[in-house]
Every structure is written in structure tokens, then in C-alpha cells.
Amino acid sequence: MVWLRRDLRLHDHRALAAACASGAQVFVAFVFDTTILGKLDNPDDRRLTFIHDSLAEVDAALRVRDARLIVAHGDPVEEIPRLAKAIGATSVWTNKDYEPSAVARDDAVAAKLKAAGVAFTALKDQVVFEEREVLTRTGGVYKVFTPYRAAWLSALGAVAGSGTASDAVRACDPDLDALAACGAEAVRGKTLDDWPLERLGFRRRELWIAPGMRGAKQLLARFRPKVADYETARDRPAPAAEEPDGTSGLSAHLRFGTLSIRECVRLALATRGADTWLSELVWREFYQMILSQTPELAAGRPYKPETAGIRWPGTDEHFAAWCEGRTGYPIVDAAMRHFNRTGWMHNRLRMIVAMFLVKDLLVDWRKGEAYFARHLLDFDFAANNGGWQWSASTGCDAQPYFRIFNPIGQSERYDPDGRYLRSELPELAACADREIHFPHAKGRNPRAAAYPLPLVDHGLQRMKAMGLFQAR
Ligand SMILES: Cc1cc2nc3c(=O)[nH]c(=O)nc-3n(C[C@H](O)[C@H](O)[C@H](O)COP(=O)(O)OP(=O)(O)OC[C@H]3O[C@@H](n4cnc5c(N)ncnc54)[C@H](O)[C@@H]3O)c2cc1C
Numbered sequence: 118m119v120w121l122r123r124d125l126r127l128h129d130h131r132a133l134a135a136a137c138a139s140g141a142q143v144f145v146a147f148v149f150d151t152t153i154l155g156k157l158d159n160p161d162d163r164r165l166t167f168i169h170d171s172l173a174e175v176d177a178a179l180r181v182r183d184a185r186l187i188v189a190h191g192d193p194v195e196e197i198p199r200l201a202k203a204i205g206a207t208s209v210w211t212n213k214d215y216e217p218s219a220v221a222r223d224d225a226v227a228a229k230l231k232a233a234g235v236a237f238t239a240l241k242d243q244v245v246f247e248e249r250e251v252l253t254r255t256g257g258v259y260k261v262f263t264p265y266r267a268a269w270l271s272a273l274g275a276v277a278g279s280g281t282a283s284d285a286v287r288a289c290d291p292d293l294d295a296l297a298a299c300g301a302e303a304v305r306g307k308t309l310d311d312w313p314l315e316r317l318g319f320r321r322r323e324l325w326i327a328p329g330m331r332g333a334k335q336l337l338a339r340f341r342p343k344v345a346d347y348e349t350a351r352d353r354p355a356p357a358a359e360e361p362d363g364t365s366g367l368s369a370h371l372r373f374g375t376l377s378i379r380e381c382v383r384l385a386l387a388t389r390g391a392d393t394w395l396s397e398l399v400w401r402e403f404y405q406m407i408l409s410q411t412p413e414l415a416a417g418r419p420y421k422p423e424t425a426g427i428r429w430p431g432t433d434e435h436f437a438a439w440c441e442g443r444t445g446y447p448i449v450d451a452a453m454r455h456f457n458r459t460g461w462m463h464n465r466l467r468m469i470v471a472m473f474l475v476k477d478l479l480v481d482w483r484k485g486e487a488y489f490a491r492h493l494l495d496f497d498f499a500a501n502n503g504g505w506q507w508s509a510s511t512g513c514d515a516q517p518y519f520r521i522f523n524p525i526g527q528s529e530r531y532d533p534d535g536r537y538l539r540s541e542l543p544e545l546a547a548c549a550d551r552e553i554h555f556p557h558a559k560g561r562n563p564r565a566a567a568y569p570l571p572l573v574d575h576g577l578q579r580m581k582a583m584g585l586f587q588a589r
Contacts, residue, residue, distance in 0.1 A: 431480030
């Protein structure tokens, strides 16, 4: 039995390929994990639509081969051994998940299966290099990205743009002829039809990207001709109607595994000028590695322990204004309103809003991290925690003194004609390009009468933020 988790596809899939190669008949299963779903208090959570639709595509592809996706609802520690017993599985295959709670869950599942005489095998699939595979010369864990990337590329042994792929990224396509034809008895009460979204307690949402393997394929095809332009195009946020524009928009697909990371790396290796995009894929692995080697991060600990004592003085009122996009700083407000409506935010904007919350509003980064975790369609603990701690200067590469973005300067630089701002902030329609980045700079601006006054003065707050780091 293959247990799908964050790998909702049937191609280039290590666990499925290995199970199919084992010579046994293979069943494919998924568990709606109540220990996770129980913590999601928003019935409109978009991720459930993404997951459900992606599973429906997997099920449809299995049906073509007279197989079915077997679906359970409950705690996987109980459900996986129960399903394995029900279908008479001798072995359970899965792809590894490096989040501390997932590691603990898998250990418990493995122990329970072992007691029942069922083997459990978890394979590396989600990343090219995992855990301690890329280490410093002295066998230590990298704490800074740039040397990690150099070591990662060297371990890959393939040169970007050369078209050569190393073994580490070769496709693992399963032989789907090994799939077990599921008789009605085997799947009774255990299919996706038995678990519609509403029964799980969630409502269907509009998504800004198509889910599933097909959605990933479409986005990748759209991005393929743009990979080489990524370096110059990646920092310009596009209005909602045009996203994802200069970046791939593939993060949710990589999060839920409707796309294989190896396929992305192969594309980057085969494309001249794709080095910068490849670096982003390495950032993803860097944060996965950091989390696997520092599981305490999942308990809210800053990566740099010396920053743990900082008492962030930001207020609940300011946090609420940030969440709702009414800080008086247009680039922050546009990004947050767009985010609240869609669950998507461009990388440059994630950095700007995160830094603004922490360094201008002086709010504890963990509050922003939790807000993103609740609303991001592509939420991934390792990347989100890494991004927040980078922005808050509490993480790897922490640089409190010069990593304080000026939100007005960022807006002028990355949205010079205010196209993005205008698409989200109708109150600024009458503003000229030169004033739109900070309309109330010289007191209340009648052309932005309906737009809030700035909550804080950036110059002053910047000094206060530096003071917090100095005083710790
Ligand atoms: C505060 C903050 C929070 C973030 N939270 C998340 C999150 O929860 N989930 C998430 O996937 N990314 C997160 N990121 C990283 C990054 O913003 C997104 O991965 C990126 O915006 C997704 O857009 P894209 O798919 O078009 O990326 P592209 O620019 O096309 O990059 C390709 C892929 O590389 C990976 N990637 C790119 N940048 C990063 C990065 N800095 N860190 C880790 N992986 C990266 C993603 O998987 C992405 O899909 C966060 C960044 C910040 C600053």
C-alpha cells in the first residue's frame, strides 16, 4: 500500500515507483488526518479544495486502470494499520515528510505496523538532498545559504544550462500496471466519494491556480519559456488578474507534491540562464534541511537563541491593521488585501510585509508567521518559518542592522508606476505616480481622502527596531 501525503501525483514518485517495482499488487491510499484538520478552524480554508480536487484527479487516473484511491478519515496512526489490515497489505510505502510532527506520526505508524508484521518504508522524494546529505567540510550543518547552495550544486554534480541531469534528479516513473484492481468490497466506504468536502467540514473555494497534476503541468508549461527571464522579472509583483507573471507560481504544487521537485530541477538544469530560479529551489531545500536539523523551530523558537529575549512592544491594534491592509503604507496594504482575497502573495511582497510587521510595527514575528500559516495556499512550515525568521533577523543569515526595508523605497523600486497598488487600492485611483507610494507624506492628501493615515513613522520605528536588538 502506498500512502500519499504531500505527494499527490502518480508520476515521478519514489514511493509509488518502489512499491510498483516490488512485484506485489499495489493499492494507493490517503488519510484525511483529523489531528491536522482539527486544528483548522476556518471552514473556507482553500487548501482543502486544492487537496480534494488533486485527490479527485488521482482517483480518476487510478480508475482508468480499474484501481481506486482508498480514502480514510481519522488519525493515521490508527487508520494506516487498519487499512493495511483490511486490504491485506504486507508493506506500506510512503515519501518522507520532515516536519517534526510528521516525523513523530510516522514513527508511531511504523511501530504499529511493525507490531502487526507489516513493513514500513519512507523514501526521500520531496527534496533532492535531505537532512544531513549536504554538510560542511567538517561534517557540520550549514547555517548560511550561499555556501549551502554551492555545496548543494556540487553534490548534484550537474551544471545549470548544460542539459545534463544527475542521478539525484532522474525521474522515478512507476509502472502503473502493478496497481491492484479494486473490487467493490475492498473499497466499500473508503473512497473519495465517501468524503466530500462538506462532510469534512469545509466549503469549496475559488482557487487562483488550477490544482492537481494537470494544474501543475499547465503552470510549468506557461513558465517554461520564461525561466531564463526569471532573474530580471521575478521582483515585480503583478496585479491579481495577471499572476503569477515573472515567477513560476508553482509553490502550492511543490507543497502538495502535484509536481515533482526533480522535474523542476531538471527544467532548470536544461535551461540556460535558469541559475537564479534553481537557487530558489535550493532555498526551499535549505529551509527543509534547517527544520529537519533544528526541530525546536516548530515550537516557536528563534533560530538565533540570543534573540529569544526580545520583548516586541507592537500592539494588537497595529497587528489587526496589518492583517486587514490599513496601515497607511500602500505596498503593505495592497499585498495584504490581495493575500486575504486569494491566499497568494508574491515573494517580494512577503518580505516587505513581514519586515514591516516586525521592524515598523514591532509586532512579534510569530504572530505574522501564524497569520500566513492560516491563509497561505502554499503554506509550508519550513519555508514560512524560514522566511519570517529571515525577515525578523532572528533566523539564519540574521542581519538586524541593515536588513530593514524601507516600504516606500521598495514600492517605488518594484512597482514604479503604481500599477500593482492601483489594482488593489481603489482609494488611490486619483493619486499621481509620484505620490501613490506614500500618499499622506505631507499630511492628509485630499486625493487619497479615503485611504488611512500611516500608523507609524518608518524612520522612527527603524531606530526603535535596532534598539530592540541592541538591548537584548
Ligand atoms: C515571510 C515569508 C513567508 C513565506 N512562506 C512560504 C510558504 O509558506 N510556502 C512556500 O512555499 N514559500 C514561502 N515563502 C517563500 C516564497 O515567498 C515562495 O516560495 C514564493 O513566493 C512562491 O512563488 P513561486 O512559486 O512563484 O516561486 P518561484 O520564485 O517561481 O520559485 C520556485 C519555487 O522555489 C521555492 N522557493 C522560492 N523562494 C523560496 C524561499 N525564499 N524559501 C523557500 N522556498 C522558496 C518555492 O517552492 C517556489 O515555488 C515565504 C517567504 C517569506 C519571505
